[in-house]
Amino acid sequence: MKVENLARLHEEKGDVIIEGKTKIVYELPKHPGKCLIKSKDSITAYNGEMKNTLEGKAEMSTATTFSMFAILEDAGIKTSLIQKVDKSSVLAHRCHMIPIEWVTRRVATGSFLRRNEGVEEGTRFYPPKLEIFYKDDANDDPQWSREMLEAKKMVCGGLLISPDEIDKMEKMTVAIFEIIEKCWQTKNVSLVDMKIEFGVCDATKEIILADVIDNDSWRIWPSGDKRLMMDKQVFRNLRGSQITASHMENLKKNFKWVAETAGEIADDVNSGVSKGRVVVLMGSASDKAHCEKIKNSCTKFGIQCILRVTSAHKGTGETMKILAKIEGEAVHIPTVIVAVAGRSNGLGPVSAGNSCIPVINCPPMSSQWATSDVWSSLRLPSGLGCSTILDPEMAGLAASQILAQHDVLIWCRLRVQLYLNWLKLKVADAELREAQDVVA
Ligand SMILES: Nc1ncnc2c1ncn2[C@@H]1O[C@H](COP(=O)(O)OP(=O)(O)OP(=O)(O)O)[C@@H](O)[C@H]1O
Ligand SMILES: [Mg+2]
Known part of the structure; x- marks a missing residue:
């Protein structure tokens, strides 16, 4: 490419x-x-x-x-x-631009306050508030409702901007906002609002994020403090005043800081190495295939996953030694243990009872004994906080969600996964609707 x-x-x-x-x-x-x-x-x-x-x-x-x-x-x-x-x-991929600005807001400020009388500045939106503006310089980019956009039946690059395509852009816009918000938060900077544009990719005819996301696209407030704003609003606020060299120098300083900090965030997020890791403890080497599925699930999110064999029943001392090492290393590396033991699962409960590391049981289930064996993972002595997830892929996912709390790279990938899960259903439903000639 x-x-x-x-x-x-x-x-x-x-x-x-x-x-x-x-x-x-x-x-x-x-x-x-x-x-x-x-x-x-x-x-x-x-x-x-x-x-x-x-x-x-x-x-x-x-x-x-x-x-x-x-x-x-x-x-x-x-x-x-x-x-x-x-x-x-x-x-860049050449796009047929969809003439819409998709604005997402976490905090009410600026034009939102003028258009929504009585709303106090600083009001927070959960989920972020989405607004649509039609790109029309001659009419000052008027706000459109979703219904108006549907009614226009726009065609861009041969693609009809149908309600399904609008749904996709809405979902993508919020995902993109939340990802950028999360990234800026690693620098203690609040993403207040942001505008993006989509285009229909000339080569694939798919809707993709296009144009730019730069310091003109958002409001960012370090420490969530409006007075510290670093974005283009500083320039807008000079409307009506004589713009001096010192104003421009100040603006340049802000833009430079934003570009450099965005670079630092990207280097950190895109290092490709997650800060945390998953250690899969298996009671027997015969469980390896099951454990590989857990590992694959973690690797998908960029998480390092280590497989070890140890039995809490047959090699208790060894299990405790391994656990002590994992706990010692977890001082520097956020860790989740996934315990894989069939028949009687001692491994998970023993790990949970002797460390502060989150433990997920993921016992491989035999077709004959599954309903009996699973109780060794579910019915635990008091004081133990381990959880049980039977599907190995989902156990990896649960471990990733725990680690994502302190790792923005994993968090961003999980956030996109949520969108992709939604999209898969959306596409399948659209195909069935088309086959049956059913309107949504
Ligand atoms: N990948 C792309 N393929 C084709 N056109 C693009 C692409 N990325 C951006 N553009 C378009 O390039 C044009 C020039 O960008 P610019 O941001 O300078 O325009 P503008 O003066 O701000 O006008 P606008 O209000 O339309 O953004 C815009 O119309 C934008 O949509
Ligand atoms: Mg533009």
Whole structure:
């Protein structure tokens, strides 16, 4: 998918597909389905009413978008970004842009307060509030209801923007917001609101996240304090005043901090190595195939998973030694134990009774004895807090959810998994509806 000789892309670029206030999109005739997006040093607000040059903005915006899209791609969200070409240009999938701004808000502020009289600034939305704005500069990007968007029956790149496609974009928008929110929170920065755009990918005809997520796209408040805002709102707030060099210098400092911090977050999240690990203790090597399923489930979320063989009944001393080592290492590495023991499960309860590490029993069930054997995992002495999950894939998932509480990489992947679970059902239902000619 990636292009080898990036330096040549600028020479190879064809016609301008579209030039906006902050970017120019070029055709790449030698790379069908792809385009070159070059950012500009311009900062605009109120539909171009305010317009200034912010030196270095193209680079800072490109860096911020690159970091955010890389995080989302890593988590499993499809985006238009393919590669960074240089500091201010990217290679992207050419899209037929859907002319809608999808705005998600965690905190009420700005235009929301003007449009929703009586709502106090700072009111929090659970789940995040979703709003739709039609991209129409001439009419100041009017707000649309979901019903209006359905009624327009837009067609983009040959794809009808049907209620099903709107559902997908709504779900994706909230997932994307929550992922970016979680990422900024690792730096104690609150994501207040954010706008994104989708496009229909020219090559696949799929709806993907496109355009940018940069410092113009959101409100971010360090420590949740509005006075510390670092985003483009600082520029908007200068409306009506004489903009000085010192204003621009301050803005540049903010944008630079945002680009650098976004880079740090992306490096951290995209290191590919989870901070935690799962240790699967199996009572017998014959349980290995069952344990591999647990491991596969963990690996899917980027979690290191170690398999050990030990029997709490037959090698009690050894089990305690292994447990002591796991507990010692867990001082630095958040750990979950999954105990796999058939017949009588001593391993899980003994591990839970002798350590503070979360323990999940995942006994392999024999067809003959399952209903009797499972009681050794379910009926425990008092004071033991281990849980039991019979399906090995789900045991891995449960361990991942525990570790995700302290690991944003795992959390982001789990969050996308929630969306994909929803999508799978949605697609299956749509196929059946179509086959039966049933309206949703
Ligand atoms: N991958 C892509 N393929 C095709 N067009 C794209 C892609 N990414 C962004 N664009 C479009 O490039 C155009 C230029 O972007 P820019 O953000 O500068 O426009 P703008 O002046 O802000 O106008 P707008 O209000 O439409 O965003 C936008 O219309 C945007 O939707
Ligand atoms: Mg734009």
